[in-house]
Amino acid sequence: MNLGDIQRRVYSHLRDAGKTFVLEEEVEDWINDAYIDLAARLRHLEMEKSDVTDGTNAINFEAFSPEVMEIQKLRLGTDTVEFVNTAVWDLWSDDGMVPDHTLGRVFDLKIQLYPTPANATAYKLRYAYLPSILIDLGDIPELPTHLHTKLVDYAIWKAKLKLGEVEEAQGFFFEYERSLPAPPVGKIRLRPHPIRVTFEAGPYDTVDARHI
Numbered sequence: 001m002n003l004g005d006i007q008r009r010v011y012s013h014l015r016d017a018g019k020t021f022v023l024e025e026e027v028e029d030w031i032n033d034a035y036i037d038l039a040a041r042l043r044h045l046e047m048e049k050s051d052v053t054d055g056t057n058a059i060n061f062e063a064f065s066p067e068v069m070e071i072q073k074l075r076l077g078t079d080t081v082e083f084v085n086t087a088v089w090d091l092w093s094d095d096g097m098v099p100d101h102t103l104g105r106v107f108d109l110k111i112q113l114y115p116t117p118a119n120a121t122a123y124k125l126r127y128a129y130l131p132s133i134l135i136d137l138g139d140i141p142e143l144p145t146h147l148h149t150k151l152v153d154y155a156i157w158k159a160k161l162k163l164g165e166v167e168e169a170q171g172f173f174f175e176y177e178r179s180l181p182a183p184p185v186g187k188i189r190l191r192p193h194p195i196r197v198t199f200e201a202g203p204y205d206t207v208d209a210r211h212i
Contacts (some may be wrong), residue, residue, distance in 0.1 A: 001148045004137035006031055010155045013172075014163065022159045032133040034154035034176070035141055041181050043070055043128035045142055055119035062109040066129035071192035073126040076102050076117055083192040089114060106192060150176050 001009075007027050016022045039045055047066060053059065053076075061068045074081040081104040089105050092098075093114050103114045111125075131142050141148055153176040160169035 001145075001151075002138050002140045003028070003031065003134040006141075006148065006151050006155070007137070009152045010159060013156050014159050016159075016163065022162055026162070027155050027159065028134070030155040030158040031151050033158075034151045035134060035143070036130055037154075037183060038143055038147055038150060038180075039128075039130050040069060041183050042143075042147075044144060044147075045069075045129050045131060046072070047127055047129045049125045049127070050122070051125075052120045052122050053113075053117045057113050057116035058110040059113070059123065059125070060110050061125070061127075064127075064129075066131060068127045069130050070128040071106065071111070071125070072128060074104060074111065074192070075124040076113065077121050077123070081111075081113065104192070111192075150180075 007024065010027050010031075011017075011019065011022075014022055045066070049064065051059075059074075061071075071083075074083075079102050081102045082099075083104045083106070086105060089103060089112075092103060098115055102117065105112050117123075134141060141151065153172045157169050157172040157176060160166070160172060
């Protein structure tokens with residue numbers, strides 16, 4: 001479906017044939033709200049960017065287009081960057097130690113790298129992105145087709161609320177939310193993939209531990 005199709009389906013559920021109370025621009029806004037929300041929650045839209053480093057220890061992704069939602073993988077030359085927390089980063093960098101592969105962390109909308117790569121080192125960054133909003137009636141959402149009906153459900157929910165039809169609105173809200181994960185809370189870009197889970201020994205894991 002394109003934006004025009006989605007709008008038509010929304011109005012088919014509303015008692016506002018003249019579009020005098022629920023305005024077209026409001027419906028368009030609600031459709032785009034749902035579009036960005038679904039892209040953020042599901043991260044179906046992926047992009048791979050290839051470029052070279054600029055001689056500093058950082059890759060600035062703030063100006064990337066489409067906008068970065070979640071960093072998934074970074075290849076620096078032939079090396080896959082391992083993303084670590086600040087404590088691990090400081091452990092290496094403060095002592096001037098050199099790991100056998102590049103470490104990365106996200107800070108201030110930049111991917112910082114340690115050790116600093118040579119100037120013009122090729123890199124390939126894979127990330128989930130947020131799409132540009134739908135403007136023209138012929139614009140088609142980049143989401144998988146089976147998710148387009150959720151854009152309809154969301155806009156109907158908002159329109160029903162504006163019309164005061166709260167009970168009917170709830171059904172469309174529940175349909176929109178059905179099977180969706182919780183929305184991200186803003187730190188997803190600070191925790192790039194791949195995530196590594198490691199075992200950390202506890203007090204009962206020493207050789208002389210006793211269980212009473």
